[in-house]
Amino acid sequence: MSSHEQAVASLISQLAFSFDGAVLGAALAYAAFRTIFRFKATSNALLKIRCAPYIRVADLRSLLEEDRSDFADEPIVVIRGAVEARSSADGRSLKGLKNNALVSQESGDKAVIIERTQTYIYHEWRGLFGWTSDLRAIIGRSWNKKESTSMRTVPFILIDGGQWPLSDFVIVNMDGSKHPLPLTTVYHQLHPINASPYTFLQALFGHEYPVGLLDEEKILPLGKEISAVGICLLNNGMPEIKACKDLPFFLTEMTKDQMLLDLAFKSKILFWSGIVLGSLSIGILGYAFVSNLNKWKERRQRRIQESTSAASDDSTSQIDLEEETGEVPDGELCVICLMRRRRSAFIPCGHLVCCQHCAISVERELVPKCPVCRMAIRSSVRIYAS
The missing domain is CATH 1.10.287 (Helix Hairpins)
Structure with a gap:
């Protein structure tokens, strides 16, 4: 450090x-x-x-059509099924099952969600004049956007994989969902970045400069078994599930247990x-x-x-001022200030050599001692002449 x-x-x-x-x-x-x-x-x-009930896709429609008094207005269910493009359900009697699925550029797999992330890797050398980069690394590092993400999606459904296309399906509504997705990484590679003259100046003054680009591609492939947790209703006669904001999961690889x-x-x-x-x-x-x-x-x-x-x-x-308005004989002057009359005697030595003001000053010292005999004193007492 x-x-x-x-x-x-x-x-x-x-x-x-x-x-x-x-x-x-x-x-x-x-x-x-x-x-x-x-x-x-x-x-x-x-x-x-x-x-929440944990059911198959084939049993979902009958569950939603039942008049269940124990259900809330928006019942929450857990459904386990395989991913399939929605186009296969809309036009399965006319064309093939995988009409409008996305295709990964790197792996060639068919998917319904493709997420491409590019992250810049920055050099941490501070340079000759880079002492201010310490504060920037603590405070301002998160302000610089170093990651760009692009996502492509197509409407998709969940099916019973072994019985499709004879079984039923449930439409997955992704609107408003900010939950993490069960994506699979199919491409992960670090690309070097060529230096430029401006990069030399950045390094000289201690500024961050990119040295590599991490390229990642994640997909939600067709046929992957996942669980959907959310609010399920019939929409125009079709079962549809959407995310619930109060739940930490929506689409996940985990089972209910x-x-x-x-x-x-x-x-x-x-x-x-x-x-x-x-x-x-x-x-x-x-x-x-x-x-x-x-x-x-x-x-x-x-x-x-x-x-x-x-x-x-x-x-x-x-x-003291009132009492000392007149002349004070030399033998009765305070030995410290030589201005006021002697009025206070020290205890235990008993010497009457100081005025009351100087006696109080002596008492406040760290180690109070009598100015005449140098004996340690405890206090002083004022002497009144009768």
Whole structure:
């Protein structure tokens, strides 16, 4: 780690532990609340998937046409089937089964979804003048767009693979779905990028410059067995399934049992993480509150003592000025200031050699000693002449 990275890390740690850890406690409390909300969402999704029927495509139509009082307005089901282009269902009595499927450029496989991703790989050398790249690597790296993704899709359905085209099908509605897709990687290659004169300047001043292009192609091929989890309804007499925003899955390779195990494990992790983060945040915030409260009390008490001492000094100076308006014999002058009359005797030595103002100053020293005999003193007492 370079010196600049160490400085940034030190600044972040000082900010986190400022106010006796109050900032760190607040951050942990925020993380605990986020974890609790995620645990609640995961638990609700687990309950919905557990209660959802797990059926074949052939049995879906009869299930939807039944008058079931235990179904909600939008029933959630889990369907297991094979991927097929929708054109094979629309025109299966006229033409072949794979009319409008997409074809992968690299593998030649027929698919209904093709995703092409190009990611630029950047060099991390800081160059001769690249000390500012440390901060850019921490703060601004995510601002630069280094990845481009293109996706092509065609309408597709799920079928019972062994019985098609004699079995029924369900239409997959991808509108509004942002869930991850069960894609298969068919092409993955890193291409070098030729350097240019501008690349030399970028390297000289420590700016990032691309050195390679990672090209990937993923597809959802025909015939792949997947599970669809979502809201299923009849649309113009055709069964159709669409994504549910409250569920973390829509199209997945996992079966219902595997999804339940995955969600149960995640819910346990989130539950205990929320408890640990919440306990740490409560402890740190409690310590920070008590510590800052004690500091506030100490500052308040110190201000009170300073104001009292200032008032005492003012009154003492006023008394001394009133008493010393006349001439003071040399034998009665304070041995420290040589201006005011001797009024205070030190304890335990008993020497009467200082005025009250200088005696108080001697008492406030780290190791107070009598200015005459150098004996350690505990306090002083004012002497009044009768």
